[in-house]
Amino acid sequence: MPTPALPPSVRLLTGPGGLPLLRVSAAGGTGEVFLHGAHLTSWTPAGQSPVLWMSDASRFAENSPIRGGVPICFPWFGLHADHPEAPQHGFARLSTWALTEASEHGPASSLVFRLSDTEQTRASVWPHRFEAIYTVTIGSELRLEFEVVNLDTVDFSFEAALHNYYAIGNVLSTRVHGLEGHQFFSSSASGREEAPVQLGTAVDRRYPTVTTARIEDSDNHRVIAVASDGSDGAVLWNPGPDKARAMEDFSDDGWPQMVCFETANIGESRITLAPGERHSMRATVSVETH
Numbered sequence: 685m686p687t688p689a690l691p692p693s694v695r696l697l698t699g700p701g702g703l704p705l706l707r708v709s710a711a712g713g714t715g716e717v718f719l720h721g722a723h724l725t726s727w728t729p730a731g732q733s734p735v736l737w738m739s740d741a742s743r744f745a746e747n748s749p750i751r752g753g754v755p756i757c758f759p760w761f762g763l764h765a766d767h768p769e770a771p772q773h774g775f776a777r778l779s780t781w782a783l784t785e786a787s788e789h790g791p792a793s794s795l796v797f798r799l800s801d802t803e804q805t806r807a808s809v810w811p812h813r814f815e816a817i818y819t820v821t822i823g824s825e826l827r828l829e830f831e832v833v834n835l836d837t838v839d840f841s842f843e844a845a846l847h848n849y850y851a852i853g854n855v856l857s858t859r860v861h862g863l864e865g866h867q868f869f870s871s872s873a874s875g876r877e878e879a880p881v882q883l884g885t886a887v888d889r890r891y892p893t894v895t896t897a898r899i900e901d902s903d904n905h906r907v908i909a910v911a912s913d914g915s916d917g918a919v920l921w922n923p924g925p926d927k928a929r930a931m932e933d934f935s936d937d938g939w940p941q942m943v944c945f946e947t948a949n950i951g952e953s954r955i956t957l958a959p960g961e962r963h964s965m966r967a968t969v970s971v972e973t974h
């Protein structure tokens with residue numbers, strides 16, 4: 685597909701592994717998005733330090749997901765329930781997306797990416813005809829919109845998550861607010877958060893009723909605020925030291941400087957669309973410094 689006309693704030697470059705990427709230099713902020721996975725790997729609001737974490741050991745190759753930034757999990761999350769051999773978190777982060785539009789509006793720039801079914805996806809464990817449209821707006825705020833359209837002749841269901849990796853000064857001085865009072869589930873425990881979550885060890889919790897969070901990153905004197913809509917739940921993840929060491933593409937000493945807060949429609953919140961229907965999920969991220 686031909687590249688659409690690019691405004692002055694957007695450039696098409698070749699990134700690591702020979703993968704094409706779009707570099708955005710808008711007055712309100714800068715960022716980079718690879719066509720591989722429509723993967724946002726950086727966002728830095730003007731005058732701030734980078735807000736997204738990237739692993740120094742990330743792979744940049746067509747058959748691997750990028751580690752860090754914002755992977756898109758779709759059309760399933762985690763291991764596929766009936767087909768554990770299928771790629772974890774679905775095929776969207778392993779696919780090459782098409783850039784369909786790039787525009788500038790004042791201090792922000794938007795990129796629109798599209799993924800449609802192919803012979804390969806139709807032969808996968810999720811064989812449906814669909815279109816996914818992902819709009820990334822980079823400025824002083826980051827706005828992500830992930831829309832799915834059912835182009836099939838039957839209903840389909842899917843899971844989706846925007847798996848944002850945030851850069852923090854140190855897990856030991858970071859607390860996540862907004863989860864208190866909400867039910868959580870993990871492979872080893874379930875319960876209700878009683879207080880803001882103090883990070884420090886491995887965490888992998890699903891919150892079926894959380895849509896917003898405030899990540900208080902004391903070392904960097906900032907709060908990262910995430911607001912989502914069109915989603916029911918969220919996931920909080922940090923691998924901790926042992927799992928980080930076991931993952932080849934995760935920098936061994938990187939886990940204390942990151943936390944994932946993911947906007948998600950997964951499990952019982954999976955979305956079902958009739959033919960012709962569409963669903964959109966959005967996450968907006970802003971940074972307050974003090």
Ligand SMILES: O=P(O)(O)OC[C@H]1O[C@@H](O)[C@H](O)[C@@H](O)[C@@H]1O
Binds near residue numbers: 921
């Ligand atoms: O290694 P992956 O496939 O990118 O997944 C990373 C993590 O993603 C999180 O969303 C899951 O809750 C974790 O269980 C998982 O380990």
